Amino acid sequence: MATAKRHASAASRVFIAFLGAVVVITALLVVLLTFQAQATERAEAEAVTLAVARTIAEMPEVAQAVTRGSDASATTELQPIAARVMDETPIDFVTIMTTGGIRLTHADPAEIGKPYLGTIEPGVQGRELTEEAVGTLGPSLRSVVPIEADGKVVALVSAGITLGSVGSGVVRQVPFVIAVAAALAAIGLLAAWFAGRFTRRIAGDLPASTVRDAVSSYESVRTLGEALRAQTHEHGNRMHTAVALMELGRTDEAIELLTETARSSQYLVDRVVARDGDPTVAALLLGKAAQATERGVEWTVDMQPAIPRTALGAVDAVSLVGNLVDNAIDAAATGPEPRWVRVGMAQASDGRIVLTFSDSGQGVAVEIRERIFEHGFSTKPAGADGRGVGLALVRAITDAAGGTLELTADPTTFRVQLPARGAQ
Incomplete structure (x- = not known):
């Protein structure tokens, strides 16, 4: 009989993480206090020997x-x-x-x-x-x-x-070291218990993966909403322009404007939706193209024809692509001219799907290239919804799918490799 695999809840993982931190910090404190006790005893021993020798000499x-x-x-x-x-x-x-x-x-x-x-x-x-x-x-x-x-x-x-006498002085301080370590451990355990309890009040007994899915869903709705808003705004502007051109009797130019818009959109639709392509990603990229235009960023998508879907679900795919595109547009928009963003999608010889997101921004400093994937870390000012979630979520989605995420420079490029849907 098949048995369901039990997943640790988010609250349990928070408790375990806090508990691990307490153990590590306590161990480091014990080592530090022991070295400090040795240094203190040695300094006192040197002072005593010098004082006694001086007294005798006088x-x-x-x-x-x-x-x-x-x-x-x-x-x-x-x-x-x-x-x-x-x-x-x-x-x-x-x-x-x-x-x-x-x-x-x-x-x-x-x-x-x-x-x-x-x-x-x-x-x-x-x-x-x-x-x-x-x-x-x-x-x-x-x-x-x-x-x-x-x-x-x-x-x-x-x-x-x-x-040996100096060492015995250190031994006399061991009870103090143990007492301090025990106090710290007790405080840490209490903090871990409160953190786990607080997380449980918010997430209940949901597995951590479910909480991550909830965050991914929110990010997907957010980034897709921004893309659709920009696309609606751009289409509205073009329609108003076309209507004005027709009112001026410049029908050919109005038709050319609308045809160009349809041609750009159809390019993405044909390449993404064909065969097993993901229409949600196509809709997202169409909206992001409008978002890039709004911010004065040249937008290029280089997509291999009939690329199959990745192993990601629609929500995770939108969250991953949307966050990486948002970062690229933000970086390019605040960087030097010419400002551009290039998105590439292709299937590698091993069947994996390779996604690349390059921009003309100023790049990521070497010392923070690993930290940018940490939850809560961001080089951008915090907004109403906070910062430091996007790239951490991108890494979590990539890891959960069995993919890889790399960051290279000149130009700044995030490269994601994901298994194709149905790949073993």
Whole structure:
């Protein structure tokens, strides 16, 4: 027994889209906050090591210990000071050393008397230094400050924090990061729920494709209405002109005017409606020709004879062709002279129908060539009915039919390939 394929409603798709955005944003926020916590902890560690090293370097008893006796006697006086600082601060090691880099104090007494592992040259020259280096306790952030007596560097002090200690500080901030992420996720979920509920109030449980069809229907009526209005206006003008010519006794010119109008219209009708052609598209193009004339745009249609219909229904065909023609006319009308629009329809060797819409406008900037197909994006000022629907709808109709849509430049050309009706 055949089963009906269930389609997700528009409201469900809106909820899922919002939910996906929440997940992505939350994940990015967690990563950002984690990096921020690491950067903050590192900056604080550097500030603490430098402050402690400066404090020790300025203690009078430290300078006295390294200047009045041997290294052994200096160690006897300085090791308790270093141990006290390590106990009372977050510093992991305090190394007081000679200007030659020989340790006088160390967190591990067995390392006293051995060379310091790190950079000391700036300190010997009287400058402070903060760096990351690997010592006996592993990788660490340490600051080296010169110890001076009578304006001369007599020793150096290095205060450091291991990277493991810095990492533990980051771990302490994890609950805060989790709390912020959870709060954001909760707000996002609530927004997604409201968005889905709001969409359901408007569209009910209709599938997203049905909502898209409704928009396509509206666009079809709009663009076809504009075309018919322009065509009616143009025909009215020509009829008034013909009547005036006949009243002036210039019957031949009146007949020529009406014959030319009929000849142009018949060209499109013959090529579009012949065999399997779509008469709705023919009517649309006839109206758009009048619309182009109204706006001072030269209108050309190059159509392969007896071209078959595309796989699109009448509503989608009018919506797709109408929106692309409208865009082309708008671009040409606001661009430099000569102003023109060319529409082409042909059948490719693989049986697909190729539609091209070219114009003499100023073109589409490279940086927005993908964005113009996004719903809500438009380079035109918003009108009463809003903007940013046409090209997004054109892409949706093309994709749903299994076709392709391309934009090229010089001249600006939208190229649509669609399967012919009945093609597998």
